Amino acid sequence: MSLLEARGISIAFGGLRALDQVGFAVDRGRVLAIIGPNGAGKTTLFNVVTGLYRAQAGEVRLDGREVTGLPPHALAARGLARTFQNLQIFFRMSALENVMVGRHLKERRRLWAELLGLPSVLRENRESREKARELLVFVGLEARAEEPASALPYGALKRLEIARALACEPSVLMLDEPAAGCNPVETEEIDRLILAIARRGVAVVLVEHDMKLVMRISDRVLVLDQGRVLAEGTPAEVRSDPRVVEAYLGRHGLEAARAA
Amino acid sequence: MSPGTRTKLVVLGALGLALVLVPFLLPSAFHLRVAALVWINATAALGLALLMGLAGQVSLGHAGFFGIGAYATALGPKHLGLDPLLSMLLGVAAAAGLALLVGRPILRLKGHYLAVATLGLGILVHLVLVSEVAITGGPDGVQVPRLVLFGWRVAGPEVWYAITGIVLLLAAWIALNLEDSSTGRALRALHDSEIAASVAGVDVARHKLVVFVIAAVYAATAGGLLALFNRFVTPDVAGFLRSIELVTMVVIGGMGSILGAVVGAALLTVLPQALTLFHDYEHAVLGLLIILFMVFLRQGIVPGLAGLLVRRRPA
Numbered sequence: 245m246s247l248l249e250a251r252g253i254s255i256a257f258g259g260l261r262a263l264d265q266v267g268f269a270v271d272r273g274r275v276l277a278i279i280g281p282n283g284a285g286k287t288t289l290f291n292v293v294t295g296l297y298r299a300q301a302g303e304v305r306l307d308g309r310e311v312t313g314l315p316p317h318a319l320a321a322r323g324l325a326r327t328f329q330n331l332q333i334f335f336r337m338s339a340l341e342n343v344m345v346g347r348h349l350k351e352r353r354r355l356w357a358e359l360l361g362l363p364s365v366l367r368e369n370r371e372s373r374e375k376a377r378e379l380l381v382f383v384g385l386e387a388r389a390e391e392p393a394s395a396l397p398y399g400a401l402k403r404l405e406i407a408r409a410l411a412c413e414p415s416v417l418m419l420d421e422p423a424a425g426c427n428p429v430e431t432e433e434i435d436r437l438i439l440a441i442a443r444r445g446v447a448v449v450l451v452e453h454d455m456k457l458v459m460r461i462s463d464r465v466l467v468l469d470q471g472r473v474l475a476e477g478t479p480a481e482v483r484s485d486p487r488v489v490e491a492y493l494g495r496h497g498l499e500a501a502r503a504a
Numbered sequence: 505m506s507p508g509t510r511t512k513l514v515v516l517g518a519l520g521l522a523l524v525l526v527p528f529l530l531p532s533a534f535h536l537r538v539a540a541l542v543w544i545n546a547t548a549a550l551g552l553a554l555l556m557g558l559a560g561q562v563s564l565g566h567a568g569f570f571g572i573g574a575y576a577t578a579l580g581p582k583h584l585g586l587d588p589l590l591s592m593l594l595g596v597a598a599a600a601g602l603a604l605l606v607g608r609p610i611l612r613l614k615g616h617y618l619a620v621a622t623l624g625l626g627i628l629v630h631l632v633l634v635s636e637v638a639i640t641g642g643p644d645g646v647q648v649p650r651l652v653l654f655g656w657r658v659a660g661p662e663v664w665y666a667i668t669g670i671v672l673l674l675a676a677w678i679a680l681n682l683e684d685s686s687t688g689r690a691l692r693a694l695h696d697s698e699i700a701a702s703v704a705g706v707d708v709a710r711h712k713l714v715v716f717v718i719a720a721v722y723a724a725t726a727g728g729l730l731a732l733f734n735r736f737v738t739p740d741v742a743g744f745l746r747s748i749e750l751v752t753m754v755v756i757g758g759m760g761s762i763l764g765a766v767v768g769a770a771l772l773t774v775l776p777q778a779l780t781l782f783h784d785y786e787h788a789v790l791g792l793l794i795i796l797f798m799v800f801l802r803q804g805i806v807p808g809l810a811g812l813l814v815r816r817r818p819a
């Protein structure tokens with residue numbers, strides 16, 4: 245049984261069938277890439293799995309337990325973390341504090357102790373700050389820890405989101421276009437980060453348009469088109485699948501095939 | 505020292521200094537009474553600053569909770585023969601209970617809808633206070649018995665100055681503790697992105713409810729203090745204008761700032777007294793001043809001035 249499994253997910257917005265019987269599975273330490281043209285339903289699938297949208301059909305299982313329809317914070321408590329395609333940053337907080345919020349579930353949060361500022365709370369603040377700093381080092385942002393998040397450039401914010409998502413020590417990490425808008429150097433950096441995260445035993449689900457990145461680091465690839473699964477397999481299988489090449493990858497696919 | 509601890513020391517130090525200095529600079533009974541009013545209003549504004557500045561939620565009916573605290577303090581002794589202090593504590597508990605009860609459905613609303621819903625809550629409380637004449641005394645208001653603690657009659661402007669000042673200091677200390685905690689970070693987070701906060705594991709609905717209840721407790725405590733201090737309350741304490749005044753204190757002082765709430769409360773309490781010189785134009789001048797403050801120090805007085813100081817400092 246896989247760590248995270250989605251089966252038969254369907255959701256429609258008005259008349260538009262954004263997802264139609266879509267499913268996937270991913271194991272610890274593995275990278276599953278979800279690719280497909282704009283509007284294929286990749287982000288929608290993320291939103292369903294992480295509890296932001298409620299699917300009309302289908303089920304999600306996490307670590308063997310059914311978690312369909314649970315609110316996002318309950319899913320986070322079960323080890324599910326994600327980043328956003330359209331950045332969701334706490335702009336009024338520093339980079340470090342953004343990551344500290346990611347520690348929320350690891351903190352004890354006893355309100356009375358917090359209101360009285362008991363030593364246990366101060367100790368916990370210190371622990372969260374240290375952990376957050378380690379994660380900023382991991383994503384290469386330690387030099388900007390104290391800066392307000394609003395002062396950071398786009399590429400840095402993408403990595404900040406990854407650090408924040410890692411802060412709750414998730415078992416599944418879902419990344420929605422982590423390399424979008426990043427230059428080749430930054431993309432390579434993110435490539436390295438994802439592999440390091442998977443090596444720690446985290447199951448990674450990745451939406452990405454950068455085919456080179458996808459082919460390089462994924463164990464399996466799921467291809468979506470107009471809300472339906474077009475193909476699923478290893479990068480090599482997907483790359484050579486004529487339907488994929490024809491319907492989606494087209495010219496880009498041939499390029500990617502040659503590049504690999 | 506952590507940044508949170510440093511902020512705590514600076515703010516409490518500044519506040520403590522003000523509390524000690526004011527009686528030396530302005531020793532008359534009248535000035536002490538006005539200062540006590542400032543501390544009371546600041547306590548209420550502080551709670552609202554947590555709700556608005558920290559968590560980004562609006563309440564346009566906050567005087568309703570203030571009124572519940574004030575009237576409980578007045579009516580407990582009158583109808584039930586209870587001690588005024590006990591009545592005040594019951595009033596604070598009642599305000600917390602009401603906030604808990606109405607908070608969950610109300611806080612699901614956003615922006616304008618939340619504003620209107622809280623407005624409705626405030627108007628409802630005011631309406632009850634005005635119309636239930638047999639219980640509340642109606643628009644004429646009601647007398648509050650003198651507070652007696654272990655046989656000591658609590659009286660005199662100096663004593664009330666000290667009591668209200670200490671309560672404010674405690675309120676500020678608790679607010680600062682909250683800011684520098686997991687819950688405080690979660691509140692600031694949901695202010696910026698509820699989606700990202702919930703995905704990070706924050707139970708957004710619960711956290712909004714918690715800060716709403718805390719803000720209600722602050723307001724009711726201030727209301728109870730006002731009743732004990734003034735020995736008389738009228739429904740005005742829960743009125744719409746009073747709610748707007750509280751919001752203005754928070755905004756003018758600087759939304760995210762604890763000291764800002766105190767400065768805003770001081771300004772809006774002292775200015776009307778000072779502006780009586782302008783007779784009929786008092787309100788117009790007050791309005792004009794508020795507009796000027798908002799134009800020139802948009803972030804509020806305390807953060808605005810702090811920003812100016814930082815920018816002036818040579819690099």
Ligand SMILES: Nc1ncnc2c1ncn2[C@@H]1O[C@H](COP(=O)(O)OP(=O)(O)OP(=O)(O)O)[C@@H](O)[C@H]1O
Binds near residue numbers: 281289
């Ligand atoms: N909340 C919503 N309300 C209405 N329609 C929506 C909503 N969310 C997504 N959609 C629609 O569902 C379809 C799939 O959108 P989705 O964002 O999942 O695509 P995507 O594969 O992530 O595309 P991209 O590569 O551009 O990010 C689109 O047609 C989109 O307009």
Ligand SMILES: [Mg+2]
Binds near residue numbers: 288329
């Ligand atoms: Mg998308």
